[in-house]
Amino acid sequence: MANTPMVIMWENSGKVVLSQRSAPGEVMPTVDSNPPRVATFAQSASSLAGDKSKFAFTIPSNSNTMQALIYAYGTDAPGSSAVDATLREHSDYGTLMLNLGGSNASDNVPLSTYERLIIAHAFFMVVGFLLLLPAGALVARYFRTFTPTWFKSHWIIQFLISGPIILTGIALGFASVWNMGGSHFSDWHMKFGAFIFALYLVQLALGAIIHFVKSANRVRRPPQNYLHAVLGLLIIGLATIQIHDGYSDEWEKTTGRNTLPNYVNTVFYVWIGVVTAAYFGGLALLPKQFRQENQPKRIPIRDHDDFYQGQNDSWVQR
Structure with missing residues (x-):
């Protein structure tokens, strides 16, 4: 100020x-x-x-x-x-844009720099949290019982691809606030976004621990594996709330422009429905996954057998 x-x-x-x-x-x-x-x-x-x-x-x-x-x-x-x-x-503070030109005046006002930054921020957040993270979760849900390469695809999507996109979106969010002359973490949307990103970092660390730190003598699936699955779903769920708040409330509050067209809501809810149905449909594969995990470890008979099914992992590389 x-x-x-x-x-x-x-x-x-x-x-x-x-x-x-x-x-x-x-x-x-x-x-x-x-x-x-x-x-x-x-x-x-x-x-x-x-x-x-x-x-x-x-x-x-x-x-x-x-x-x-x-x-x-x-x-x-x-x-x-x-x-x-x-x-x-x-006690608290924030920023807003006041539209003095009537209900439709903002439609004819060119986008300012900070508004363009907000749009870019929203794009990268939607791609990262609403497209790529669900895609990585679906890869793990559907392919772990069929191919040993599922984990490689999973972590590439969740970390190597999603990570840079999410970080770019966060940087654009900071840039928009700075360009507008506002204060960072001054409202619920900004604080909640920081919380979700912190959970995302915890989830990455947890996934690395599960993969690289494991006992060779374990006889059942460790608790952290279940925590990893639940936390992943929680992050995606919280991200949908955050994204909905961004386009339905935060955009109008920070720019003074009209709310977005109704078709944005339609596309949002249809996509959430498709992702939810796809994930719960994949739960039908759980019996097969559990059967594979409960099988005793088998040593390959032929030299060209590169993989065997093992306890607690649907597929384990030799």
Whole structure:
């Protein structure tokens, strides 16, 4: 918020105080005696009702149809009615775009740089989390009982291909916030996205441990194998929630543009239905998988037999 004109309002002893301030950096803002636009308290649009109080103000407009705003709020008001009262740090903050041109005005406004970055961010996140990760899960579900190469295909999709795409999407998300002058992790969407990415890293580490750290004398499937499967499904499920929030709420909130067409919702839900049906359809192969895992290890009879079926692994390379 450095050098950004601020309008700060609070209530003290039944009186609403309006203070226009600015700050050179991450320090308490001080009163701006000559703000670029003078704000006026809008009493008719305000109300004092405890934790449901509303503060409103008016300010002269400029020629910009789309107004970029940074908002912040806190619950600890200054104990003074002076416009230069000492402020306490806010509880939370975020960014939004205010559309002043009517309900359809944003359709005719060219995409800004940060909006293009948001679109690119969304594209890479959808490809990574909604296309590639489910594809890798389906490879593991369908092919582990038929071919020893299933694991190689699985980790190539989940790590070598998905990893760079997801990291690119994250970088584009950071770039869009920086370009807009906003703050990182300032709303639920950003925080939830960071949580999902952390789970993805845990899942990669867990998959590596399962593959490379295993006992030769194990007689049953280790618990971490089940955890890996459940965590993978959880990540995909959480990612669908995150992606839906991104196009249905976050886009409109951060850009001020209209919501996306209804066909986007249709495509989204159809795809989720297809992936869900495909995965649960693959569960029909579980009996065959369990039979293979419960078979005693067999040593190949002929030299050209490159693989044998083994305990706990559907296929094990010699």
